[in-house]
Amino acid sequence: MKKRALIVGNGVSNITFVADFLLSRGYQTAIINPNRGETEQIASNISVPAFCGDGTIPEILKETNMQNADIAIIMYLRDEDNFLAAVLCKRVLKIKRVVSVLNDPNKLNDFYRSQIDSVVCETTSITSTIDQRDLLDGMATLIPISGGRVNILEVTICETAPVVGKKLWEIELPSDVIVGCVLRKEQSIVPRGDTRILSGDTLILIALDKQEVTAVHRLTGLDLKK
Amino acid sequence: MKVLSKIRDKTSLVIVGCNFIGRALSVALEKKGFNVTLVDKSLEAFEKLSPEYKGNALLGDATTENTLAKFSFQDLEAIFILTSSDNTNIFIAQMIRQKLKGNQRIIACLNDANRSDTYNIFDLETVSVETMFAEAVSSHVDSLINGEHI
Numbered sequence: 001m002k003k004r005a006l007i008v009g010n011g012v013s014n015i016t017f018v019a020d021f022l023l024s025r026g027y028q029t030a031i032i033n034p035n036r037g038e039t040e041q042i043a044s045n046i047s048v049p050a051f052c053g054d055g056t057i058p059e060i061l062k063e064t065n066m067q068n069a070d071i072a073i074i075m076y077l078r079d080e081d082n083f084l085a086a087v088l089c090k091r092v093l094k095i096k097r098v099v100s101v102l103n104d105p106n107k108l109n110d111f112y113r114s115q116i117d118s119v120v121c122e123t124t125s126i127t128s129t130i131d132q133r134d135l136l137d138g139m140a141t142l143i144p145i146s147g148g149r150v151n152i153l154e155v156t157i158c159e160t161a162p163v164v165g166k167k168l169w170e171i172e173l174p175s176d177v178i179v180g181c182v183l184r185k186e187q188s189i190v191p192r193g194d195t196r197i198l199s200g201d202t203l204i205l206i207a208l209d210k211q212e213v214t215a216v217h218r219l220t221g222l223d224l225k226k
Numbered sequence: 227m228k229v230l231s232k233i234r235d236k237t238s239l240v241i242v243g244c245n246f247i248g249r250a251l252s253v254a255l256e257k258k259g260f261n262v263t264l265v266d267k268s269l270e271a272f273e274k275l276s277p278e279y280k281g282n283a284l285l286g287d288a289t290t291e292n293t294l295a296k297f298s299f300q301d302l303e304a305i306f307i308l309t310s311s312d313n314t315n316i317f318i319a320q321m322i323r324q325k326l327k328g329n330q331r332i333i334a335c336l337n338d339a340n341r342s343d344t345y346n347i348f349d350l351e352t353v354s355v356e357t358m359f360a361e362a363v364s365s366h367v368d369s370l371i372n373g374e375h376i
Contacts (some may be wrong), residue, residue, distance in 0.1 A: 057341065083313075084316055113324065
């Protein structure tokens with residue numbers, strides 16, 4: 001069966017772009033936009049069923065026949081609307097994966113707590129980009145996941161790093177950071193407490209909640225908090 | 227501060243939304259001796275408050291963590307969420323519910339009576355202004371027709 005996607009929210013170019021992307025990936029796609037003019041523009045841009053209506057109302061969502069669809073993308077301007085549309089897509093339409101835009105980064109946890117699968121926040125993307133740049137200067141690469149709640153980092157251990165020659169359990173890392181893998185020349189090692197860190201190793205870290213800066217500092221000795 | 231009745235000294239109520247309903251309710255409850263805190267994100271809204279209101283006013287957006295952090299949820303007896311947007315009411319109720327430990331009541335204003343289903347999905351207690359208004363007025367009409375004095 002063909003995969004199905006629903007896009008709900010304000011705007012023309014953003015919705016058209018996402019709809020175009022989903023169509024190119026083979027999704028049967030429908031959109032809901034609360035503004036009549038915008039809905040007509042989207043419909044003229046791209047050939048998808050376009051519903052004009054309030055996507056925070058269960059009946060309107062049901063009209064799209066997107067029950068049990070594979071993915072819903074929520075792109076409202078107000079977080080209250082994003083929240084409600086996303087939760088209703090999950091609970092009423094039983095859509096498998098719900099992705100929502102978020103404006104206020106402080107609401108990130110409230111969104112995740114309500115079983116919204118992915119939250120995309122422009123503001124945290126900006127700060128993560130800056131963070132990533134700063135960390136790059138300190139020999140680490142960072143990949144933010146879940147809007148920056150979790151980060152995966154690649155840290156290369158140089159000769160002068162304070163942890164060279166130490167066993168993993170001897171290194172004081174923040175409690176919310178784990179070393180997932182050690183890359184040594186051609187080898188990839190899943191480390192244990194007694195794995196010794198050598199100069200030239202690349203460590204793959206998984207860090208929660210902004211603990212990565214402290215972790216990189218402990219590992220490399222470089223002070224990233226200028 | 228005005229003198230609060232001894233018994234209800236600690237009974238705190240929060241009213242979110244300083245619109246005409248919020249203003250009327252806060253004055254009424256405050257007169258009964260409850261410790262009322264009225265919350266709104268607009269300073270202009272507070273300027274319309276009756277001068278007889280002696281309760282607290284908190285300026286802030288109740289959908290934000292910053293504002294919710296200023297509530298002392300332990301002493302709270304009930305929260306009335308009365309903004310003119312149903313979506314905002316549901317969102318605030320969900321945010322507050324996660325912070326409450328006891329069984330304090332959350333009561334939201336149902337702006338659009340057609341949306342009661344959505345409130346039900348979130349298991350929220352609501353009061354519909356339009357339904358109450360219609361009921362009150364129609365009962366007056368009934369007594370007029372029956373020739374009774376109102």
